[in-house]
Amino acid sequence: MQIHVVQPGESLWGIAQAYGTTIQNIVDANQIPEPNRLVVGQALVVPVNGQYYIVQPGDSLWSIGQRFNVNYLTLAQVNGLSPNALLMIGTRLYIPPAAKTSAEIFAYVEPRGDEVSELLVNQVRETSPYLTYLALFSYEAGRDGSIKAPVIEPLPSLAAENNASIAMAITNLEDYQFSSELARDIFQSKAVQNLLFDNIIAEAKRIGNVSDIHFDFERIPGDQREAYNNFLRSAVERMHAEGYTVSTALAPKSSANQPGEWTVGHDYRAHGEIVDFVMLMTYEWGYSAGPPLAVSPLPQVEQVVQYALTEIPANKILLGQNLYGYDWTLPFVQGGEYAEALSPQRAIEIAKRYNAAIQYDYTAQAPYFNYYDEQGRSHIVWFEDARSIQAKFNLVKRLNLRGVGYWKLGLPFPQNWQLIGSNFNVVKK
Secondary structure, X not given: OEEEEOOOOOOHHHHHHHHOOOHHHHHHHHOOOOOOOOOOOOEEEEOOOOEEEEOOOOOOHHHHXXXXXXXXXXXXXXXXXXXXXXXXXXXXEEEXXXXXXXXXXXXXXXXXXXXXXXXXXXXXXHHHHHOOEEEEEEEEEOOOOOEEOOOOOOHHHHHHHOOOEXXXXXXXXXXXXXXXXXXXXXXXXXXXXXXXXXHHHHHHHHHOOEEEEEEEOOOOOHHHHHHHHHHHHHHHHHHHHOOOEEEEEEOOOOOOOOOOOOOOOOOHHHHHHHOOEXXXXXXXXXXXXXXXXXXXXXXXXXXXXXXXXXXXXXXXXXEEEEOOEEEEEEOOOOOOOOOEEEOHHHHHHHHHHOOOOOEEEOOOOEEEEEEEOOOOOEEEEEOOOHHHHHHHHHHHHHOOOOEEEEEOOOOOOHHHHHHHHHHEEEOOO
């Protein structure tokens, strides 16, 4: 799979010619609504076998081979070069496809209201071939051991058609907020816990395609940290007896005792020992109420993962990834207007509308652009594209992580799913 960044004056015809494919193949892979209008800086996935690389200053066959995980002798052979050849800057080399690694892919879906929207139905239909787990968000745990279930039909059957299993996401949400007191009440009563587990198991059996029980309990007070660990030990005992795995969502931390209401109650080492796998919520550095930043900048993401690896085995870690970006109105004022969440597809359409060239921050490994709206207000948009996603996939492969988890389906990002197919053999349960 080739990632091509649109340059000034380029057309789909020229790009297709350069890679020996068709305009329609590129349009379909990227779901391009106006094929005759591309955005400068837009990253396209080009569905070809392998990819091409333009030699940069300082490159050698060995360094390029290291970058793409291909033996330098193989590179020399497929490009008709001597293994000791000096490479000319600007030379285009063919990079044969690397062997795929196996990975588990986990994605939340959050149906709301009395029926599942057509948008979510279509998203699940399109993405479930690339999923190990479709995580239904959320089953709200009650103080009396009950669970409040979302409307989910026909999502389980759509997942089953593509051998994606269901994860039930159990939360301590109350009135759309994570409740510390609700969690405390559940953790302090064995009777409530037992009833909660009974209700979870009954619902899992009713759905029929469930393989994982996923606990996303957030804002756990520090004094409830060990109580949460004990709750999970009890949950694992019950769920394993019924044939279900247990997983948890963990707030991003870079040290064991990192302060903060979202982090103090999450014990990485204990979760790594107790549950079958975890999803690191490695996103929201840039968030709706905060200053403009990349949502999941690579250095910060890797810092969290490197800490996690000191506490949790790599084969238990899913790297969390956002499927969205934000549009901030400038100047940013703390407590002022919230940034607008938007899909990568929508970000490209905004850049096209306002004739903005997309830039790329190579430190954060994230795309962004600036524009002025009709009222003359300045904006900055940080989002995800094929380059930023590939950077995360490279991290997953380099550190031998279990896979990737996504928050959340509903915002279209076709390039992401194309890249999953070219990078990974998706594990099916």
